[in-house]
Amino acid sequence: MTNASICTIGDEILIGQIVDTNSSRISRALEEIGIKVTRMLSIGDDSEEIITNLDNELRHNGIVVTTGGLGPTRDDITKAALAALSGSSTYIQNDTQLEIIHSILQARGLDVLDINKAQALVPDTCEVIPNRLGTAPVMVFRFPEERYGHPSTLYSLPGVPFEAEGALPDVINDIKAHTPLTDIFHKCVMVAGLAESALSKLIEPWEDSLPADMRLAYLPNQLTGVRLRLSIYGGDKEEEERRIDERFALLKPILGDRIYAYSDDTLQNAIGALFRGTGMTLSAAESCTGGMISSLITSVPGASEYYLGSVTSYAVAVKESVLGVKPDTVNEYGVVSPEVAAAMAEGVRKLTGSTYSVATTGLAGPGGDERNPVGTVWIGLSGPNGTSTVSKVYKNDRKRNIERFASAALDELRLFVLKDLNA
Amino acid sequence: MTNASICTIGDEILIGQIVDTNSSRISRALEEIGIKVTRMLSIGDDSEEIITNLDNELRHNGIVVTTGGLGPTRDDITKAALAALSGSSTYIQNDTQLEIIHSILQARGLDVLDINKAQALVPDTCEVIPNRLGTAPVMVFRFPEERYGHPSTLYSLPGVPFEAEGALPDVINDIKAHTPLTDIFHKCVMVAGLAESALSKLIEPWEDSLPADMRLAYLPNQLTGVRLRLSIYGGDKEEEERRIDERFALLKPILGDRIYAYSDDTLQNAIGALFRGTGMTLSAAESCTGGMISSLITSVPGASEYYLGSVTSYAVAVKESVLGVKPDTVNEYGVVSPEVAAAMAEGVRKLTGSTYSVATTGLAGPGGDERNPVGTVWIGLSGPNGTSTVSKVYKNDRKRNIERFASAALDELRLFVLKDLNA
Numbered sequence: 001m002t003n004a005s006i007c008t009i010g011d012e013i014l015i016g017q018i019v020d021t022n023s024s025r026i027s028r029a030l031e032e033i034g035i036k037v038t039r040m041l042s043i044g045d046d047s048e049e050i051i052t053n054l055d056n057e058l059r060h061n062g063i064v065v066t067t068g069g070l071g072p073t074r075d076d077i078t079k080a081a082l083a084a085l086s087g088s089s090t091y092i093q094n095d096t097q098l099e100i101i102h103s104i105l106q107a108r109g110l111d112v113l114d115i116n117k118a119q120a121l122v123p124d125t126c127e128v129i130p131n132r133l134g135t136a137p138v139m140v141f142r143f144p145e146e147r148y149g150h151p152s153t154l155y156s157l158p159g160v161p162f163e164a165e166g167a168l169p170d171v172i173n174d175i176k177a178h179t180p181l182t183d184i185f186h187k188c189v190m191v192a193g194l195a196e197s198a199l200s201k202l203i204e205p206w207e208d209s210l211p212a213d214m215r216l217a218y219l220p221n222q223l224t225g226v227r228l229r230l231s232i233y234g235g236d237k238e239e240e241e242r243r244i245d246e247r248f249a250l251l252k253p254i255l256g257d258r259i260y261a262y263s264d265d266t267l268q269n270a271i272g273a274l275f276r277g278t279g280m281t282l283s284a285a286e287s288c289t290g291g292m293i294s295s296l297i298t299s300v301p302g303a304s305e306y307y308l309g310s311v312t313s314y315a316v317a318v319k320e321s322v323l324g325v326k327p328d329t330v331n332e333y334g335v336v337s338p339e340v341a342a343a344m345a346e347g348v349r350k351l352t353g354s355t356y357s358v359a360t361t362g363l364a365g366p367g368g369d370e371r372n373p374v375g376t377v378w379i380g381l382s383g384p385n386g387t388s389t390v391s392k393v394y395k396n397d398r399k400r401n402i403e404r405f406a407s408a409a410l411d412e413l414r415l416f417v418l419k420d421l422n423a
Numbered sequence: 424m425t426n427a428s429i430c431t432i433g434d435e436i437l438i439g440q441i442v443d444t445n446s447s448r449i450s451r452a453l454e455e456i457g458i459k460v461t462r463m464l465s466i467g468d469d470s471e472e473i474i475t476n477l478d479n480e481l482r483h484n485g486i487v488v489t490t491g492g493l494g495p496t497r498d499d500i501t502k503a504a505l506a507a508l509s510g511s512s513t514y515i516q517n518d519t520q521l522e523i524i525h526s527i528l529q530a531r532g533l534d535v536l537d538i539n540k541a542q543a544l545v546p547d548t549c550e551v552i553p554n555r556l557g558t559a560p561v562m563v564f565r566f567p568e569e570r571y572g573h574p575s576t577l578y579s580l581p582g583v584p585f586e587a588e589g590a591l592p593d594v595i596n597d598i599k600a601h602t603p604l605t606d607i608f609h610k611c612v613m614v615a616g617l618a619e620s621a622l623s624k625l626i627e628p629w630e631d632s633l634p635a636d637m638r639l640a641y642l643p644n645q646l647t648g649v650r651l652r653l654s655i656y657g658g659d660k661e662e663e664e665r666r667i668d669e670r671f672a673l674l675k676p677i678l679g680d681r682i683y684a685y686s687d688d689t690l691q692n693a694i695g696a697l698f699r700g701t702g703m704t705l706s707a708a709e710s711c712t713g714g715m716i717s718s719l720i721t722s723v724p725g726a727s728e729y730y731l732g733s734v735t736s737y738a739v740a741v742k743e744s745v746l747g748v749k750p751d752t753v754n755e756y757g758v759v760s761p762e763v764a765a766a767m768a769e770g771v772r773k774l775t776g777s778t779y780s781v782a783t784t785g786l787a788g789p790g791g792d793e794r795n796p797v798g799t800v801w802i803g804l805s806g807p808n809g810t811s812t813v814s815k816v817y818k819n820d821r822k823r824n825i826e827r828f829a830s831a832a833l834d835e836l837r838l839f840v841l842k843d844l845n846a
Contacts, residue, residue: 012642014460015609016450017652017687019442023465027439037437038472042446042463045640049461072620073641074630107798107818108618116620133819135620160643162823219440284735290721291714294735298713301789301821309741311734312707312717318732318775322745352741366724398724 002179004030005057007041009069009078010159014044022067022157022164029168033176034184034233035063045069050081058143058152063175068159070136072115079123079139082156086141088123095120096130097137104135126156129170134163140174153178185232187244189251190261190270192225192411199226203254210247222403223296224266225411257418260411267410268296268303274417275306280355282413284310285323285348287335288362288377292406308352313344323347336361336372338389341380349382356383358413364401377405381416385423388416424605424656427453428480430464432492432501433582437467445490445580445587452591456599457606458486459656468492473504481566481575486598491582493559495538502546502562505579509564511546518543519553520560527558549579552593557586563597576601608655608663612671613684613693615648615834622649626677633670645826646719647689648834680841683834690833691719691726697840698729703778705836707733708746708771710758711785711800715829731775736767746770759784759795761812764803772805779806781836787824800828804839808846811839 006023013020020042027037038061043049050069057064069078083089098120105112119135122128129138139156155171157164175181191199196218200207207216210230219227230247232240252259260270275282284293294310297303313319316335320327325343333339344359362377363369375394380387390412394404429446436443443465450460461484466472473492480487492501506512521543528535542558545551552561562579578594580587614622619641623630630639633653642650653670655663675682683693698705707716717733720726736742739758743750748766756762767782785800786792798817803810813835817827 011640012652013447014450014463015454016447016452016460017642017650019444019447020463021442024436024439024442027437031438037439038467039476040437040443040463040465044461053462071641071643073623075638075640104818105618105620107796107816109816110618110621113620113624115623133823162645162819166820217440286714286717289718290726291709291717291719291733291735294709294714294737295712295718295825296714298735298737299822299825303713304737308738309735309745310714310737311745312714312721312732314717314721314727314733315731315775322732322734322774351745352738399722402718402722 001182002035002062003038003060004035004063004065005039005041005061006037007043007054007057007064007066008159009043009045009050009066011044011075013042013068021161022159025165026065026067026168029172030063030065032184032186033172034182035175035179045075045077047077047081047084050078051085054082054085054154058154059148062150062152062179064152064154065157065171066154067157067164070119070156070158072119072135078156082139082141082154083123083125086123086125086143088125090124091121092124093120094122094128094130094137097128097135100130100132101135129167129174131158131163131167133166134158134160136163138167138171142178183234183237185235185237185240185244186229187241187248187262188227188229188264189248189259190225190227190265191255191258192260192267192407192414193258194226196220196226203251206250206254211243214244214247222400223407225260225407227264257415260414267407267414268300270414271297271410272300272303272306274414274421276302278306281306281308281353283308283348283352283354283357285344285357285359285380286310286312287314287319287344287360288364289360289402289406289409290314292402293358293360293409296406296410308354311348311351319344323351334369334371336363336369336376336378338378338380338391341378341389342382342387343380345380345382346387356413356417357381358409360405360409362405364405365398375401377408379409379412381413383416383420385420425458425485425602426461426483427458427486427488428462428464428484429460430466430477430480430487430489431582432466432468432473432489434467436465436491444584445582448588449488449490449591452595453486453488454607454609456595457604457656458598458602459607468500470500470504470507473501474508477504477508477577481577482571485573485575485602487575487577488580488594489577490580490587493542493579493581495542495558501579505562505564505577506546506548509546509548509566511548513547514544515547516543517545517551517553517560520551523553523555524558552590552597554581554586554590556589557581557583559586561590561594605657606660606663608658608660608667609652610664610667610671610685611650611652611687612674612682613648613650613688614678614681615683615690615837616681616831617649619643619649626674629673629677634666637667637670645823646830648683648830650687680838683837690830690837691723694720694833694837695723695726695729697837697844699725701729704729704731704776706731706771706775706777706780708767708780708782708803709733709735710737710742710767710783711787712783712825712829712832713737715825716781716783716832719829719833731777734771734774742767746774757792757794759786759792759799759801761801761803761814764801764812765805765810766803768803768805769810779836779840780804781832783828783832785828787828788821798824800831802832802835804836806839806843808843
């Protein structure tokens, strides 16, 4: 099995100003093609440190992936360090990347400066994978077996997370093309509405009965629920995927509609799949979630086919004047109540003329009110067969509570529409 | 200066199942007392790996902080590895931690099992800092100068983030009591509306004139712009902070209102600072940003003081019926136009009665329309002194374009309100 090391370069991670999210993403991508990550490392923008550390990582691993230190400014010195490490003293221009640099900067109405153009220059010891999302290209340095006692390859990726993420598929393809890999098969199911521990308890007998060569992972996410992944190393693709499907089929009687997808997916995509092509439409009314539900729904390309829009009624006056929530309802039951959630859902459905609507009113924190603890949300759902409400209580900080509220609202909306479709 | 290394132990980080947030928190705490973090490392639950790597880190650093691998189950082997590394074959019971274990488990209604009690046993080569938030104590191993050529100390913290965070003040106090420390000072300015390269070009002469002991870093972020950070090691706190402030003061004539904060901050906070306590209110109308502007504004605790709400008018019909955009305006100029952006901003301002409003209409992708390329956004701004519009073009994928649009809208709103305040 090929081992890999992941190395982030940059003072901003080392001094704790930003949390490194690239390494875990890269690790998951490597793991999916059967490469074992043995170490992750973060080092600063210091030439000697970069050279010494990467030399050491290459000695112990067939693949080293670095991120960071490729910006146009002077504090970014990864490229020069990699030139030194690979024995290059000549830089050559990569025309494809230069074109990308021009088009990115021109699209932003910016002049192409010399420091921008310089980003298309790379050491003559590397191959280039163009970076279409940013100005710094991915550099690939292949070291012959003589150097470290085994063939080894270093991939230098930009540090900006979306650029690193964008470059990752090309990097993975390059690794696949150049490395003998053990086959590995993964399949996922997405489960919403259950905490990891509750899910684990519920499926314990199923988990205990898994064959010894299948490995189960729980991958929980605030917004998308728990991803359950089964993996098998080696074997025949069709046969192994059939065996995994068989196991997942046994989960359905246990989890029912809590399962919303049989591949890595999101709740907003699952909702898109329910609405698309049906002519049904959707709207939202948000208080505590402040726009996040709408933002998630519209993150799906083509959402305009079924999504009409939303009202964020942060102020009570907007709940009343725009959504038509009655002042009496607010006074009698409080803003955070099933009555207001229902009135908001019905109000936005009427306002936009949508088939379905979802609404939230709650307390993300800090601080609760006289009736509800912080972390309480009421979700309102309205559709052709009536209106219903459901409440949830979470115990996180403001940011996490808002995410949990939005995720719960999408999940309840999904179940609400499903119930009608299955009726 | 004392150097430090931070090491997370555990397969769950290495295979990318969870993102490591402990290391950045520990790093910030160390930086604050003038300890330079030279490396961060993540390794798996493998005894030999743990011993070899920590031995190496101790050789190069006066302080090594580890997190993880201290749980009660069999896959947690950090304690045994540390016993081996420090030459201990005897475990002794820490009575304080044993009491904590009893009280934690009893509070959860759980029996105290032998594997729980065993967590209070520690190698006789370490000192204990009790962990009041969890069952595994913090272990402190002090290695004499003879062993590594310099005195060095290893702190082993639990991996659960809130336990690691809870133990950190005691660890920092222990380090302060045992280590001669050099001070370090950082300060930041936040700059919006300029790409990293354009900013770099603009402040080049300023950057060139920085004293040799000041180090500048560019920390760009999709949503918050570029953070510029100056650092100085050593010296007197007041004097050095004054020197950094002096340098930042010289930036103001170059960058003007592009600077929106003199500490790590966000555009939505800067907007909160403009509105809070003034009685002025704010609303938003979103098309292409789909709710993200509203979501960002409401991520600020206490936003309800000035934020009334928003309308996401994803469908043209909602632009017309809820925001009052005239069908003729849409037909004549197209949905993505300054005219529609202005009408949306004026519409939501009228609907909610807010002092100011911001609106977006654009094409996040995939695909442009007959008049505009993908990545185009028109931002509408309305206030007591009139309405104005501005357009931007970005070249990212859908997700990033939406983020850029939202960030640009917040920045333009900030400048629009500032202009009135400065008038």
